[in-house]
Amino acid sequence: MRNSTRSQVDPFIVMDVMEAARKAEESGRHIIHMEVGQPSTGAPLGARKALAAALDEGSLGYTVALGLPALRQRIARLYGEWYDVDLNPNRVVVTPGSSGAFLLGFTALFDSGDRVGIGAPGYPSYRQILSALGMTPVDIQTAPENRLQPVAADLNGLDLAGLMVASPANPSGTMLNRDAMAALIDAAQAQDASFISDEIYHGLEYEAKAVTALELTDECYVINSFSKFFSMTGWRVGWMVVPEDHVRVIERIAQNMFICAPHASQVAALAALDCQDEMRENLAVYARNRQLMLEGLPRAGFTNIAPPDGAFYVYADVSDLTKDSRAFAAEILDHAGVAVTPGLDFDPVRGATTLRFSYARSTEDIEEGLARLETFMAQRN
Numbered sequence: 001m002r003n004s005t006r007s008q009v010d011p012f013i014v015m016d017v018m019e020a021a022r023k024a025e026e027s028g029r030h031i032i033h034m035e036v037g038q039p040s041t042g043a044p045l046g047a048r049k050a051l052a053a054a055l056d057e058g059s060l061g062y063t064v065a066l067g068l069p070a071l072r073q074r075i076a077r078l079y080g081e082w083y084d085v086d087l088n089p090n091r092v093v094v095t096p097g098s099s100g101a102f103l104l105g106f107t108a109l110f111d112s113g114d115r116v117g118i119g120a121p122g123y124p125s126y127r128q129i130l131s132a133l134g135m136t137p138v139d140i141q142t143a144p145e146n147r148l149q150p151v152a153a154d155l156n157g158l159d160l161a162g163l164m165v166a167s168p169a170n171p172s173g174t175m176l177n178r179d180a181m182a183a184l185i186d187a188a189q190a191q192d193a194s195f196i197s198d199e200i201y202h203g204l205e206y207e208a209k210a211v212t213a214l215e216l217t218d219e220c221y222v223i224n225s226f227s228k229f230f231s232m233t234g235w236r237v238g239w240m241v242v243p244e245d246h247v248r249v250i251e252r253i254a255q256n257m258f259i260c261a262p263h264a265s266q267v268a269a270l271a272a273l274d275c276q277d278e279m280r281e282n283l284a285v286y287a288r289n290r291q292l293m294l295e296g297l298p299r300a301g302f303t304n305i306a307p308p309d310g311a312f313y314v315y316a317d318v319s320d321l322t323k324d325s326r327a328f329a330a331e332i333l334d335h336a337g338v339a340v341t342p343g344l345d346f347d348p349v350r351g352a353t354t355l356r357f358s359y360a361r362s363t364e365d366i367e368e369g370l371a372r373l374e375t376f377m378a379q380r381n
Contacts, residue, residue: 009128013345017329021339032369033361035329035339037170037313039231040361043268044278047232050271051264060263065254066247067094067239067261071270075239078273082202085214091241093250094269096261098200098225098238102129103257105221105240108249109194110135114161119150121315121346121354123170123198141349147174148306148315152187163188166198167210171346171356172315173201173308178211185217195220200238201311203229203279206287210310218243226265228311229279230272237265286312289359289366296370297357301377312360315343319353329355336376338369 225238325342343354
């Protein structure tokens, strides 16, 4: 059968790395996972208990497309707790993960052929989803001096219908401060471009609180998820905040695309919002791991890194070590037993000379992985 041109999207290379690591483990090797952006911890205990109780009480059927009202209200309250933002819960839409929110947001805001700016390096699925929907992703090559984040001047002459930013970002972990975020919002609005803020790593910050776009404007889409801070990757539940006059637009699309986010996951998510003390215990582990990475990676020979403000990644320029990051990652897996992600996922232009290291696993794993990397690099040199 024929395939559409829209279906010709690139693979998500990190998933290929995960499969190679799985095969190595299947053969009996012990692999340290620094490739995957997934917490090593599970959903909070309160979330699991809430779901068990709900399953005992009865069946879990469809919810309304916008999500359980109680969950939408509790998410709105989170913005008051974290950012002192008074958010109308009617603007909150519960989605099947942040991926579902991207589909809804891009479909609601853009027409086929519209140009949407995304920072490079950046999360690869932005580019692939936009392409699959018939839109045109426009990579904005960010500069190390701007900590691998776009700046307002980067938008000049791009003729964008939209701008997508992420703070903390994947793969760099760097953040936009309030002034930088405001400048990007102003620059986007000046060319009538819709502003979308991916805030999936909020809550995972180490020295300063991340800024939500909702502190600065209501004319934006904000996307978040329970996957990272709340450690619920496989539950596939996220949310988006949209302007009041966009709610019905999103609702109609969601009714047809998804019907609703999984009811069971929504029940667990509602309880997870009151388990933040447990989540901050996880954050303390990431903070320790981050410090180990910032000390251990340069010691191993990965010296050109952007110190992360949030998330659980370190992005390294390895142009002094390789011109083929995919082959280099395979070499590291084969010889050191450490799975890392080549930068090709994140930056089609410069990704052949970059690697992403995740420190979302246990501290014991991070210590072992760094020791292996140091030994491998010493032998390689």
